Amino acid sequence: MQATDTATPPGTEAPLPWGSVWGQDAAVDVLRDAASDPSAMTHAWLITGPPGSGRSTLAYAFAAALIADPADEAAEQVMRQVLAGTHPDLTALRTEGVIISIKDARALVERSYFAPSLGRYRVIVVEDADRMVERTSNVLLKALEEPPERTVWVLCAPSEADLLPTIRSRVRALRLREPDVDDVAALIARRTGVDHAVAEQSARHAQRHIGMAQRLATDAEARRRRDQTLRAVLGVRGIGDVVEVAGEIVQAATEDAKALTAERDQAERASLLRTVGVAEGAAVPPAVRAQLNALEDEQKRRATRSLRDGIDRVLTDLQSLFRDVVLLQHGRADGLINRELEPDLRALAAAWSPARTLSVLDRIAETRRNLEQNVAPALALESMLITVSSGRTP
Missing domain, CATH: 1.10.8 (Helicase, Ruva Protein; domain 3)
Structure with missing residues (x-):
């Protein structure tokens, strides 16, 4: 593994398993110490940081360090297996749906009580642990409170506040830094x-x-x-603009989601048919249709998640837009995210009061929360854009 994303000089070999972790030296030091020193170890961890900060990458690196025995000649091979997600002592939940289901949580808990088969520990990694509703979180409580001696839980979420207090009280939290x-x-x-x-x-x-x-x-x-x-x-000025722009945002997010998932969906379908011996282009036997239908249902859930994530990214961009307006309203031109739009932002800053801009930011945040509760995207966006347009002159 080449050290292209760390401070290690180019061309040198990055130390496994931390080579893919970038910009989180302090967190790496804490987890490296925990993996090598039982007195620094705890049975459940929560890695928090904003999206894109490397939470999952760090979680799998930690899992590799825990599972591999450094005294074993095969330690490097074991680490690579864990990082590839193929080691039997690693159980990972990657959220494909809008929320983590109770069924998935129960499967994790059941798995957590198995003794390690080959490695030093059994490690359970839960990506996007913030996508657990309260009743799902409650399924994990006992397992987190009284896990087997050689089982370690590693949860990932944007912040501690995204999890229930009962979960937070049972884990050791590690906050990642935000890069410049x-x-x-x-x-x-x-x-x-x-x-x-x-x-x-x-x-x-x-x-x-x-x-x-x-x-x-x-x-x-x-x-x-x-x-x-x-x-x-x-450019939104009235109801007509609201409906049109909301539709454009949903359409763009839909196309984006399809672009991200279409190739994977096709590959999964081809792999399933190949596994059960159905030739390309041949009719699907009735005995295989149930498996194919289950795959398609899973892909639809993933597409829904992808669409909502795409709309959430748009809302994040809009938050950055109106944040820039607030900065300009307070005489700050440094640190603008959308510098390319500065003339338009200055015009808006002059036309609106700071209170008006903050109310729009609050409305965008509320829209993001509503989408998490499965509100229809188009209706949520239209409602938000009405708030934006009501502050504009025709």
């Missing part, structure tokens, strides 16, 4: 080879979310859609 825009830009330029100006703009627009910055930097169409959406919202 310049640091993310340098990383993206190094990873992708794009021009530094594009990397800087992408890092700024992504608000330091590494994965999103990389996508913006390498996808001109994604950059165009973002710019078009923000300009459309700035």
Whole structure:
């Protein structure tokens, strides 16, 4: 594993399993010590940080350090297995739906009581632990409170506040640092080879979310859609604009979601048919249809999650837009996220009061919460944009 994302000089070998963790030296030190020193170890951890900060990457690196025995000659191979997600002592829940189901939580709890089969520990990694509703969280409580001696839970979430107090009281929390825009830009330029100006703009627009910055930097169409959406919202004046722009946002998010999931869906379908011996283009036997229907149902749930995530990214961009307006209203031009729109933002800052801008920011935050509760995206966006338009002059 090459150390392209760490402070290790290029061309040198990064230390396993931490080589893919970028910009989180303090957190790595804590987890490395815990993995090597039983007195520093605890049975349940919560890794928090904003989207794109590397929560999951760090969780799997920690799992690899826990499961592999450093005294074993095969330690490096074991670590690579864990990082690839194929080691039998690693159980990971990657959320494909809008929420984590009780069924999935119960399966995790059952798995947590198995003794390690090959490694030093059994590790349960829960990505997006904030997507558990209260009754699902309650399923985990006893397992977190009294786990077997050699089982370790690693939960990932944006913040401690995203989990119930009963969960937070049973874990050791580790907060990740937020990287600077310049640091993310340098990383993206190094990873992708794009021009530094594009990397800087992408890092700024992504608000330091590494994965999103990389996508913006390498996808001109994604950059165009973002710019078009923000300009459309700035141009909203009345109900007609509200309905049109809300529809455009949902349509763009739908197309984006399809682009992200279509290739994977097709590959999964082909793999399933190949596994059960159905030739490409052949009719699907009745005995296989149930399996195919189950796969398609799972893919539909994933598509719903992808669509809502896409709309949430748009709302995050809109929050950055009106945050910039607040800065300008208070005489601050440094630190603008959307510098390319500064003339429009200055005009809006002059036309609105700071209280008006803050009310719009509150409405966007409320819309994000409503979408988490499965409110129809188009209706939620229309309601939000009415708030935006009511502060504009025709």
